[in-house]
Amino acid sequence: MSLDKVKHIVLVLSGKGGVGKSSITTQLALSLSLAGSSVGILDIDLTGPSIPRLFGIESAKVTQAPGGWIPVPVHASNPSANIGSLSCMSLGFLLRERGDAVVWRGPKKTAMVRQFLTDVLWGELDYLLIDTPPGTSDEHISLAETLLKNALPGQVAGAVVVTTPQAVATADVKKELNFCVKTGINVIGVVENMSGFVCPNCSECTNVFSKGGGEVMAREFNVRFLGSVPIDPQFVMLVETGRRPVYPVGTLVNGQPFNVQNGGDLAADVKDPRLLVEKYKDCSLSSIFKDITNDVINVVEGRVVGTAIA
Amino acid sequence: MAPSLEEAPESVQDIISNPLKVAPKLVAPEPEHCPGPESETAGQADSCAGCPNQAICASAPKGPDPDIPVITARLSGIKHKVLILSGKGGVGKSTFTSLLAHAFATNPESTVGIMDTDICGPSIPKMMGVEAETIHFMLPNRDDAVIWRGPKKNGLIKQFLKDVEWGDMDFLLVDTPPGTSDEHLSVNSFLKESGVDGAVVVTTPQEVALLDVRKEIDFCRKAGIKVLGIVENMSGFVCPKCTHESQIFQATTGGGRALAKEMNIPFLGAVPLDPRIGMASDYGESFFDAWPESPACAALKGVVRRVGEEMGLKAESVLPED
Numbered sequence: 001m002s003l004d005k006v007k008h009i010v011l012v013l014s015g016k017g018g019v020g021k022s023s024i025t026t027q028l029a030l031s032l033s034l035a036g037s038s039v040g041i042l043d044i045d046l047t048g049p050s051i052p053r054l055f056g057i058e059s060a061k062v063t064q065a066p067g068g069w070i071p072v073p074v075h076a077s078n079p080s081a082n083i084g085s086l087s088c089m090s091l092g093f094l095l096r097e098r099g100d101a102v103v104w105r106g107p108k109k110t111a112m113v114r115q116f117l118t119d120v121l122w123g124e125l126d127y128l129l130i131d132t133p134p135g136t137s138d139e140h141i142s143l144a145e146t147l148l149k150n151a152l153p154g155q156v157a158g159a160v161v162v163t164t165p166q167a168v169a170t171a172d173v174k175k176e177l178n179f180c181v182k183t184g185i186n187v188i189g190v191v192e193n194m195s196g197f198v199c200p201n202c203s204e205c206t207n208v209f210s211k212g213g214g215e216v217m218a219r220e221f222n223v224r225f226l227g228s229v230p231i232d233p234q235f236v237m238l239v240e241t242g243r244r245p246v247y248p249v250g251t252l253v254n255g256q257p258f259n260v261q262n263g264g265d266l267a268a269d270v271k272d273p274r275l276l277v278e279k280y281k282d283c284s285l286s287s288i289f290k291d292i293t294n295d296v297i298n299v300v301e302g303r304v305v306g307t308a309i310a
Numbered sequence: 311m312a313p314s315l316e317e318a319p320e321s322v323q324d325i326i327s328n329p330l331k332v333a334p335k336l337v338a339p340e341p342e343h344c345p346g347p348e349s350e351t352a353g354q355a356d357s358c359a360g361c362p363n364q365a366i367c368a369s370a371p372k373g374p375d376p377d378i379p380v381i382t383a384r385l386s387g388i389k390h391k392v393l394i395l396s397g398k399g400g401v402g403k404s405t406f407t408s409l410l411a412h413a414f415a416t417n418p419e420s421t422v423g424i425m426d427t428d429i430c431g432p433s434i435p436k437m438m439g440v441e442a443e444t445i446h447f448m449l450p451n452r453d454d455a456v457i458w459r460g461p462k463k464n465g466l467i468k469q470f471l472k473d474v475e476w477g478d479m480d481f482l483l484v485d486t487p488p489g490t491s492d493e494h495l496s497v498n499s500f501l502k503e504s505g506v507d508g509a510v511v512v513t514t515p516q517e518v519a520l521l522d523v524r525k526e527i528d529f530c531r532k533a534g535i536k537v538l539g540i541v542e543n544m545s546g547f548v549c550p551k552c553t554h555e556s557q558i559f560q561a562t563t564g565g566g567r568a569l570a571k572e573m574n575i576p577f578l579g580a581v582p583l584d585p586r587i588g589m590a591s592d593y594g595e596s597f598f599d600a601w602p603e604s605p606a607c608a609a610l611k612g613v614v615r616r617v618g619e620e621m622g623l624k625a626e627s628v629l630p631e632d
């Protein structure tokens with residue numbers, strides 16, 4: 001089956017919509033790639049796929065090959081720079097028009113998820129990240145069932161659960177954690193997204209959606225807290241327009257001055273021809289994700305013991 | 311040739327034009343190309359050959375769901391029904407629904423109800439401060455996951471509509487989950503007979519959200535639901551310290567306003583991001599009562615009046631000018 005040569009499968013889950021599952025998936029993939037791993041992303045959000053947009057490959061199409069579908073390549077591996085390959089599969093690549101609604105009831109969604117898990121020719125991958133829709137319904141049940149039946153022992157590393165800090169979000173995400181318990185999916189850890197916004201004018205950090213809810217929830221469920229990710233409009237600009245992130249001098253990330261490797265030329269509006277993965281290194285969030293990704297790698301590759309939900 | 315879902319638009323039309331019928335009790339899961347146990351062709355389609363359910367589906371009674379007239383009778387006392395939709399999650403559907411409810415309720419002569427059809431992630435109880443009617447109210451433990459496939463969710467939505475004593479009401483707001491799937495199809499088919507005023511579509515300014523919202527509007531068009539208009543939420547953020555306005559979620563493609571123009575539907579207004587809205591929601595309070603002077607409150611009131619106007623009501627009777 002198509003997952004045979006995949007070493008680790010990591011699910012990105014959240015009970016709540018719009019908390020940033022896809023952007024967390026994107027950044028985990030970029031960081032894993034920057035750490036030298038080969039990465040695939042499978043987007044099983046059938047009615048609202050975001051992955052094609054986030055990688056700027058909305059017009060890409062999937063290629064049919066003997067034995068299955070070839071995922072859309074984002075970039076090839078570059079061993080001299082220690083960058084691993086990255087490719088994606090999403091329903092977005094199968095739509096005729098980007099605005100077409102996919103109005104499907106459960107059984108059809110179930111079949112599509114199953115097909116995505118069995119018919120995509122991933123080849124050799126260190127990590128397959130699976131981005132999911134919000135909730136705990138057809139897509140999730142189908143995903144859990146198919147993986148349970150088809151995955152090799154130890155292949156499904158577990159789930160990274162994404163939340164935002166406010167109580168309305170954690171309330172839904174707790175349900176997702178209970179879904180993991182019921183289906184026997186290991187929780188690698190919780191990421192709190194959109195935790196704070198730093199005003200670009202006065203550097204005051206406002207907790208737009210409150211703060212700390214993710215960490216409290218992780219503690220309550222006795223799972224690892226992987227970190228908080230602030231809102232960075234520069235990241236949005238990077239994925240939306242390809243513009244290289246630029247920060248005012250004196251910007252602090254995690255209390256440390258953030259140095260942009262390429263110096264301070266502010267001609268950022270000029271179209272930057274480098275790959276997304278290279279430009280991402282200039283984004284403030286990349287250093288935060290480096291730590292999160294290291295944590296994930298350590299848990300997945302067994303260097304530290306993961307925590308099971310009691 | 312690249313594989314694509316060439317057959318999708320047709321099957322969408324098929325799903326929507328097939329009014330929901332009683333699904334027969336099945337003995338095995340539906341196969342992949344199942345025409346749907348409720349459909350006209352149930353038990354007779356090519357893909358039914360060899361399915362263990364074939365005989366059951368073929369002999370099931372055909373025709374519209376007999377419960378629909380029951381639902382229509384139940385809802386006959388409700389003057390206006392509004393759906394709150396968005397293709398995208400986390401854009402503030404539930405927040406907007408609860409704010410709209412609070413706003414409609416400021417007119418002491420109006421009675422307002424909310425039905426939350428987000429079965430897997432209901433937020434309304436928490437926001438309205440009744441943490442203890444949605445499925446949430448029926449769960450033994452509030453953190454329990456509701457791990458249900460489509461047909462079971464449709465059953466519950468039907469039960470909500472059929473078995474709840476809605477009584478006389480001026481407004482019923484129907485909050486929905488993200489996406490264009492079972493819940494949306496069910497709500498549409500159950501409410502069609504009794505008449506829906508239309509749908510308010512909520513979005514945030516960035517293209518990643520608009521992309522999904524475009525799909526939802528496409529769904530509304532195909533399903534024949536009138537779109538009352540688009541509300542752009544989380545539009546700009548004013549720093550509480552220096553009052554500098556930042557675009558947290560940048561409208562790189564023109565935001566909700568441009569989408570409304572592109573799709574030729576009314577733009578109802580933009581509501582700035584105010585952390586206090588979230589806080590009021592976390593505590594189940596009305597933001598209008600708590601922060602009447604805030605710019606977000608003024609913007610929301612404007613949107614509520616526009617919603618009223620699009621429904622053919624007088625803005626003054628919906629929400630009197632201060």
